[in-house]
Amino acid sequence: MGGARMRELGVQSWRLAVVAQVLGVAACVMVLVWCIHFRGGLAFVATNKSLIFNIHPVLMVIGFIFLGSEAILAYRVLPGTKQQRKVVHSTLHLIAFVLGIVGMYAAFKYHNESGIANLYSLHSWLGLGTIILFSIQWKLWFVAFWFPGAPEGLRAASLPWHVLFGSIVYVLALATAVLGFLEKLTFLEVAGLAKYGPEAFLVNFTAIVVLLFGVFVLLSIITSTTPSPVNGFEYSPLAESQ
Template identity: 40%
Template sequence: MAMDGYRGFLTLLVAALLFGVLSVIFTIVWVLHYRGGLAWDGGSLEFNWHPVLVVTGYVFIQGIAITVYRLPWTWKCSKLLMKSIHAGLNAVAATLAIISVVAAFDFHNTLKIPNMYSLHSWVGLAVVILYMLQLLLGFLVFLLPFAPLSLRAFLMPIHVYSGIFIFGTVIATVLMGLTEKLLFSLNNPAYSTLPPEGVFANVLGLLILIFGGLICWIVTRPQWKRPKEPNLTLHQPNGGTPERVEGSMAINFGEMDKSNSELNDETAARKRNVALDEAAQRSTM
């Protein structure tokens, strides 16, 4: 299927992927070169898993997950397949986010640092909980075939909005956490003197921000939205609520209705012709 502004979409998508990959690479370089590396020992090296997993999963993979429906070369794939890919990517991002939170709490508890006192921690924990609820609701309502179509139609705008809201909040939380870490860690020389690590981390923050902006722009353009499949409103018996049927069933029902209508018109025309012939014969007798 043709997409309006395909070249612009492709350009922005490639740019988003570039900034996303650079964000992950910069995060890994930051913790390996400036923060001492990675370990799982309860110390500062375990905490370094927190930014790596957050940027890799909660930022980059989540950003890819919310754009899969916009890829025009997947529009011919079944909706169920795309839902499964979307849910799978979000599940991976959620898993990495949980591990990152565990690493942060373990680090704080080992060094006797108070938990949940900063705005970064408040917003971060809240957005993790919201993300889990979003993932669970999406799985139960949109992936499993048990939810009524009317419920899906009602929740879809909320699901889309909350997904973008959560992603944007994650970006803001990451930037808050990055600044907080630099303020606590850079004392000699101080962060205010623009040491090399501070400049490097600031560039990382800009990369993450640009990636988030590009993803939000891509997923909010109506001309790049996955086309809706043909549908048909079916009225339920006994005064039931009308339901909408999507895909090939709607096409088949439409073709059946069209064929029945054409057959009825042809039958009526034949009856009129027979009646006219009989009338003509009577008039000549």
């Protein structure tokens, strides 16, 4: 119902996708400026352990959030055959997952080498849970839509649930990212960072841009009219079938 209503109002999916792309690129640039210009750069091995941590937000935003969003948009709004969209969708998700794992490793490495406890905050709990749910989602997608022995009926029936579960995981990833920016900025301000300084404003605006990016990605999916047949079965988006 929601997607059909928005199309009646003249909202076109490709326009929303363009806005999402602009916001996504802006978020990537902003997190790089923060970690390189304000925080001193990136390194897996360094005496300044903060450089190790800087890898975490960069890979989680550019790798997990941005590439994961590109994977979602590719399947719904990218021109081409179903098979081509499916390959791009799966490949980008796999790359996003790998980069997300490396990003989480950087956070654990920073904590361990700095004598900081692991998994004590809501951000870390949601982050670990999101990665686990994402891995389950990708494995189920692979079995249902790539495994040759999967029944055709299973593929048709599971696709709406794949979209729903994937959307939930995506929202969790966005919430985790925003909490991460809030948590890090709070630590920095407690340590003496100016609350109204340029770095504080940059971090806050980066979080807002990431959130808006996710909103426009979801809106572009809801308004998309791209057909998604699965071996002869036509799939109707869950948002429109309710």
